[in-house]
Amino acid sequence: MIIATHESEWIKEQSVQPLTINLYLPTRREQEIGEWGCRVTIDFQNKLDQIIYGDDSFQSLKLAVRFVRILIDGFIAKGWHVAVRCDNGDIAAVGKADMEKYIDAIF
Numbered sequence: 001m002i003i004a005t006h007e008s009e010w011i012k013e014q015s016v017q018p019l020t021i022n023l024y025l026p027t028r029r030e031q032e033i034g035e036w037g038c039r040v041t042i043d044f045q046n047k048l049d050q051i052i053y054g055d056d057s058f059q060s061l062k063l064a065v066r067f068v069r070i071l072i073d074g075f076i077a078k079g080w081h082v083a084v085r086c087d088n089g090d091i092a093a094v095g096k097a098d099m100e101k102y103i104d105a106i107f
Contacts, residue, residue, distance in 0.1 A: 001024060002022050002023070002024055002025075003022075003023055003024060003025050004021075004022070004023040005020070005021065005022050006019075006020070006021040006106055007019065007020050007021075007066070008082055009082075009083040009085075009091070009093075010044070010075065010080045010081065010083055011080070011081055011082075011083035011091060011094075012078070012079045012080045012081070012095045013079075015040045016083055016091055017044060017045060017080070018043070018044070018102040019042070019043070019044040019075075019094060020041075020042070020043040020044070021040070021041070021042050021068055021078065022039075022040070022041045022077070023038065023039075023040055023052075023061070023064055023065070023068070024038060024039035024040070025028060025038075026054075026057035026058075026060045026064075027039075028037040028057075033055075035053055035055070036053065036054055036055070036056055036057045036059070036060040037051040037052065037053045038051065038052050038054070038057075038058055038063070038064035039051050039052075039053075039055075039064075040052060040064045040067060040068060042071060042092065044045055044075065047099045048071075050067070052064040052067050069103075071104060072106075073102050076103075081093035082094040082099055082102050082103075
């Protein structure tokens with residue numbers, strides 16, 4: 001069950017790429033007592049479907065959010081910026097200061 005979804009557009013040079021992130025309700029791992037997993041799916045250039053494990057449901061969710069943040073920081077390091085649509089339909093990249101606020105608001 002998806003518990004959180006984020007959708008946005010990102011831009012690098014003239015390329016615009018949609019980003020979709022889904023976090024799922026943590027579930028207990030059947031093979032190991034006491035381990036919980038939080039599934040994360042990310043669709044950006046490639047699709048990623050990963051389960052992040054923790055000692056309990058809260059830790060697995062917290063680690064999953066941290067994992068997504070690390071991936072987002074990687075996109076930024078590679079020159080990607082959050083894209084915004086202007087009133088005239090053009091797409092513009094969010095500036096660095098505003099981008100940090102935007103990313104912090106997500107996480």
